[in-house]
Amino acid sequence: MFGSSEVWLIQSVLGIQPHPAAKGFDKVLIKPAPPSQLEHASGSFQTPRGLIEVAWERKAGGGFTLKTTIPPNVQATVHVPSKPGTRVSEAATTEELGGRRIPGALALEIGSGAHEFTSTL
Secondary structure, three states, X not given: OOOXXXXXXXXXXXXXXXXXXXXXXXXXXXXXXXXXXXXXXXEEEEEOOEEEEEEEEEOHHHEEEEEEEEOOOOEEEEEEEOOOOOOOEEOOOOOEOOOEEEOOEEXXXXXXXXXXXXXXX
């Protein structure tokens, strides 16, 4: 059983949340809200479909790294915190990522596996 501080850490700081369209955790929302006082955070949440892991870190000069691992047969919408007009990229590619720009982040649809995103806050 989780206490209120664990729920806050998992859902707000790490951003691991059930997706509104999910059926049995087949889709998750990764929407971290890094408090300005924290330089990094990491953690995981066990679902019936597998372990979801999230880690993020603020870098010097406003850089930001978000790592997430999504279990097999699970889709995720990831909100990568970023300044408007700045580049968001994934470690696996050198191309700039497409996605949907929302206030304070770029929303991306990803599949299972390990992903690492970089941005500027």
